[in-house]
Amino acid sequence: MDTCFSILQQPFSGPSPHTCDMELLAYAYARYRRLMDHWRAWRADAFLTVRYEDLVEDPLEVGRRLFDYCGLEWRAEYLDPARREGPVRTFSATQVRQPIHATSIGAWRQFADLLAPLRDALTRELG
Numbered sequence: 001m002d003t004c005f006s007i008l009q010q011p012f013s014g015p016s017p018h019t020c021d022m023e024l025l026a027y028a029y030a031r032y033r034r035l036m037d038h039w040r041a042w043r044a045d046a047f048l049t050v051r052y053e054d055l056v057e058d059p060l061e062v063g064r065r066l067f068d069y070c071g072l073e074w075r076a077e078y079l080d081p082a083r084r085e086g087p088v089r090t091f092s093a094t095q096v097r098q099p100i101h102a103t104s105i106g107a108w109r110q111f112a113d114l115l116a117p118l119r120d121a122l123t124r125e126l127g
Contacts, residue, residue, distance in 0.1 A: 002052070004029055004118055005108035026121030033126065056102045 004025050018024035040047050048069040055062045059079055067074040077083065082097050090096075108115055 001108045001115065001119060001122070002104060002106065004122065005111070005115065006104065008118075022115070022118040023121050026118060026125045029122065030125035053102075053105055056100055056105065059100045 004022075007019055007025060008022070010019065012019040018028040036047075040049075048066065050062060050066055063078055064074050067078075079100070082099060084097070088096050112119075
């Protein structure tokens with residue numbers, strides 16, 4: 001729900017009708033999940049799954065594990081994105097300058113009544 005709620009909040013344009021339609025979004029998200037399940041079943045060693053909740057709880061440990069998995073050098077400065085310079089050209093342009101935070105976790109709940117069609121569609125699509 002957090003992921004789909006985040007998608008619904010972004011002003012995507014172009015050929016992305018699923019980003020503003022809860023039924024289509026649930027369908028697309030379920031297809032993504034099935035595809036990822038397939039790839040993980042086939043090549044489990046080729047994936048590292050990082051839960052956002054775990055990253056928020058322990059950014060140092062999760063960050064190091066992620067960088068290690070990718071064969072990259074870890075630097076403590078990565079935990080202070082507000083000090084990073086340079087352009088950001090994504091919908092998260094303002095968010096990437098903020099410290100890691102938990103405010104997005106469960107943010108959809110305050111709109112639970114309005115998002116009931118999404119929750120129902122996800123339940124149906126994901127089983």
